[in-house]
Amino acid sequence: MSVESLFCVAGKNVVLTGGAGVLCRELAVALVRGGASVVLIGRTLEKLQAVAEQCRQAAAGCGSAANVFALAADVTNESQVRAACLQSVEKLGGLDVLINGAGGNKREATARPDHLFFDIPPAALREVFDLNNIGTMLPCQVFGQVLAKQQAGNIINFTSMAAFRPLTNVVGYAAAKAAISNFTQWLAVYMAGISPNIRVNAIAPGFFLTEQNRFLLTDQTTGGLTPRGQAVIGHTPMKRFGDPADLIGALFYLVSDASRFVTGSVLAVDGGFNAFAGV
Numbered sequence: 001m002s003v004e005s006l007f008c009v010a011g012k013n014v015v016l017t018g019g020a021g022v023l024c025r026e027l028a029v030a031l032v033r034g035g036a037s038v039v040l041i042g043r044t045l046e047k048l049q050a051v052a053e054q055c056r057q058a059a060a061g062c063g064s065a066a067n068v069f070a071l072a073a074d075v076t077n078e079s080q081v082r083a084a085c086l087q088s089v090e091k092l093g094g095l096d097v098l099i100n101g102a103g104g105n106k107r108e109a110t111a112r113p114d115h116l117f118f119d120i121p122p123a124a125l126r127e128v129f130d131l132n133n134i135g136t137m138l139p140c141q142v143f144g145q146v147l148a149k150q151q152a153g154n155i156i157n158f159t160s161m162a163a164f165r166p167l168t169n170v171v172g173y174a175a176a177k178a179a180i181s182n183f184t185q186w187l188a189v190y191m192a193g194i195s196p197n198i199r200v201n202a203i204a205p206g207f208f209l210t211e212q213n214r215f216l217l218t219d220q221t222t223g224g225l226t227p228r229g230q231a232v233i234g235h236t237p238m239k240r241f242g243d244p245a246d247l248i249g250a251l252f253y254l255v256s257d258a259s260r261f262v263t264g265s266v267l268a269v270d271g272g273f274n275a276f277a278g279v
Helices: 022-033 045-061 078-092 122-150 171-194 227-234 244-255
Strands: 013-017 037-042 068-072 097-100 153-158 198-205 266-269
Touching: 013 022, 013 078, 013 122, 022 037, 022 045, 022 244, 037 045, 037 078, 045 068, 068 078, 078 122, 097 122, 097 244, 122 153, 122 171, 122 198, 153 171, 153 244, 171 198, 171 266, 198 244, 244 266
Parallel strands: 013 037, 013 097, 037 068, 097 153, 153 198, 198 266
Antiparallel strands: none
C-alpha cells in the first residue's frame, strides 16, 4: 500500500457535528477536497450552508465536485439526532465516519476574579456539560448503532488540553472534556467488542483561538494577549496558538487506514503544551 493510499479519505462517508465552528469548518473543507462525502450538522442551517458552499468552492478549485450537505440539528436533542442520522445515511448512501466536533465553553461557567466558582450558576454548568458530553455521547449512540449493525466504522471525538490537566478558570469545560476522554476509551473497548473493525479515538487540540475562548486569551479592547494568553504562549514550546489547518493531518490520520490499528487513543495537537512542565 502506497503512502498516498494509506492516508486517503476519498470515498469516505463522513458526518461532522459542529460543522459551522471555526475548527470544524476547516476540517470540512479539507475532507471534501480529499474526496470525502460530508454531512455537516449544527444548530444553525444558514451557517452550515455557508460552510457547505465554501467546501464546494474549494473542491471546484481542485477540479472536483463536492458532495456535501447541511442538516440543522441540536446534538443534545435525541429526536433531532435520530432524524439527522436517518437523513445523513440517506444522503450519503452509507456511513463510515462520525466526527463529534460540537462542543465549547460558556463564559458564565468559568471562574474569574469577578465571578467566583461559588457563584457559577448550575444552569451554566449544565449547558456546558450537555453541549460537550451529551452532545458527544448521544450521536455516538445513534450513529454508532449504524456502525454496529454494519460491523465497521470510525468515531472521532474532540476533547481538549483541559482533559489532560485541569486548567484554571474553565472549571465546567475542563470537567466536561475530561469526561469525553474517558468516554472515548470506554467506547473504543465497547465497540471493539462488537466488531474489531470499529475504531474510536479522539483529538485533543491545544490552544486555538475560537469563538468560545477568544475572550479568555485576547483583550477585546486592545486586541493583544491577556495575561492568560501570554501564559499559554509561554507554556507552549512552539510559541504560538494553533491554526485550524494544523488539525487536518491528525484528522486524516485517524479517518484513514493509516490508523487502522489505533483505537482508544487521544491524539494531542498542541505545539508541545502537554509535554512542557514549565521549567
